[in-house]
Amino acid sequence: MFGLLGLLGFLVAGMAADAVTNSAEDEDEADLPEDAADDPAPDEGATADLIAQTFGETNPDGMPISDDLPDPVDPDQVIYGTSGSDVLNGGGGNDLMRGGPSGDQMAGGDGADRIHAGSGDDEASGEAGDDRLLGRVGDDSLRGDAGDDVLRGGAGDDYLSGGAGDDLLAGGSGDDSLLGGDGNDVQRGAAGADWLAGGEGDDSLSGGAGNDTLDGGAGNDTLEGGPGQDYVNAGEGDDLLRLSDDTYATGDAGRDIFEVMTPGSSVIADYNAAEDQIVVVFEADASGEPPEVSLQIEGGDALILLDGQVLARVSNGAGLTLEDLQLRAV
Known part of the structure; x- marks a missing residue:
C-alpha cells in the first residue's frame, strides 16, 4: 500500500515539479506557473477516492483493479x-x-x-x-x-519555416530564408539579401531592403520586392506584384496585376495583354491633375514613362498602348 501511495504522491505533487522558477527578463515573467508547493496535499481520507479518479475502478481494499497507469498530464x-x-x-x-x-x-x-x-x-x-x-x-x-505561428529571426542569416497554418514570418537583419508552407502567410524580409517563398495559400511577401528573391507559389498572392535589385515570381494564381525601383517581375499563370510606382529599371517579363493588367501608381499633388504617361518602343520592348522618367520596361510589349494602362493616385 505504501508503494502505491508513494507513486500517487509522485503523480500529484510532481505535476508542477518541472517548472523552473528563474526570473524572466521581460513580459513573459507574468506567465510563469505558480509554485506547486502552494497547492494542498490530499488527506488520508481522500486517498481511495483519488485513486479511483486516477486509475478507475477499485476493489474493497482501495487498490486499483487495473494495473494500467494513465499517461501523466x-x-x-x-x-x-x-x-x-x-x-x-x-x-x-x-x-x-x-x-x-x-x-x-x-x-x-x-x-x-x-x-x-x-x-x-x-x-x-x-x-x-x-x-x-x-x-x-x-x-x-x-x-x-x-x-498559426509567429517567427522572428533577429540578427544573423536565419531560416524560418511556418509549416501548416496562417503564419507571420519576419527575417530581421541578415540574409534570411523564409518559407511559408500551407496557409495564408505574411512574410517580411527586412535588410539583407532574402529569399521568400509563399507556398500554398494566399500569401503576402515583402522583401524589404536588399537584393531579394520572392516566389509566391500557388494561390492569389501579393508580392513587393522593396528597395534593391529584386527578382519576383508570382507563381500560379491571380497575383498582385508591386514593382519598386529595380524589380524583375514574372506573373506566371493567372490574371496578374503589375503595379509600377517609382522610376527605375524594373522589368515586366511576361505581360499577357489578354489576362494581365498594368497599373501606374502616382502621388497626387494639390492641383489634382494626373501626370503625363507615355510609351516608348525600344527593340521590341515597351518603356512606360511618367513625366518623362522611365518606370518600367515591358518585355515583348511592342503592341502595348496607353489604353492598356490604368492610373491610380495615392
Whole structure:
C-alpha cells in the first residue's frame, strides 16, 4: 500500500515539479506557473477516492483493479538552457523556453509555446499549437510546424519555416530564408539579401531592403520586392506584384496585376495583354491633375514613362498602348 501511495504522491505533487522558477527578463515573467508547493496535499481520507479518479475502478481494499497507469498530464513549463549546447523539450502545455549562449535545440511540443533563442546558432520547432519563436543573434533555424505561428529571426542569416497554418514570418537583419508552407502567410524580409517563398495559400511577401528573391507559389498572392535589385515570381494564381525601383517581375499563370510606382529599371517579363493588367501608381499633388504617361518602343520592348522618367520596361510589349494602362493616385 505504501508503494502505491508513494507513486500517487509522485503523480500529484510532481505535476508542477518541472517548472523552473528563474526570473524572466521581460513580459513573459507574468506567465510563469505558480509554485506547486502552494497547492494542498490530499488527506488520508481522500486517498481511495483519488485513486479511483486516477486509475478507475477499485476493489474493497482501495487498490486499483487495473494495473494500467494513465499517461501523466504535462504541465505548463518554463525551461532555460545552460551555458552549453542543450536539448530542451517542452512536451504538452503552453511552455516558455529560453536558449543559452551556445547552440541549443528546442522543441515546444503541444500547446501554444514561446521559444526564445539564445545568442548561439539555435534550432527551434514549435510543433503543434499556435507558437511564437524568436531568434536573436546567430544563424537560427525556426520551424513553426502546425498552427498559426509567429517567427522572428533577429540578427544573423536565419531560416524560418511556418509549416501548416496562417503564419507571420519576419527575417530581421541578415540574409534570411523564409518559407511559408500551407496557409495564408505574411512574410517580411527586412535588410539583407532574402529569399521568400509563399507556398500554398494566399500569401503576402515583402522583401524589404536588399537584393531579394520572392516566389509566391500557388494561390492569389501579393508580392513587393522593396528597395534593391529584386527578382519576383508570382507563381500560379491571380497575383498582385508591386514593382519598386529595380524589380524583375514574372506573373506566371493567372490574371496578374503589375503595379509600377517609382522610376527605375524594373522589368515586366511576361505581360499577357489578354489576362494581365498594368497599373501606374502616382502621388497626387494639390492641383489634382494626373501626370503625363507615355510609351516608348525600344527593340521590341515597351518603356512606360511618367513625366518623362522611365518606370518600367515591358518585355515583348511592342503592341502595348496607353489604353492598356490604368492610373491610380495615392
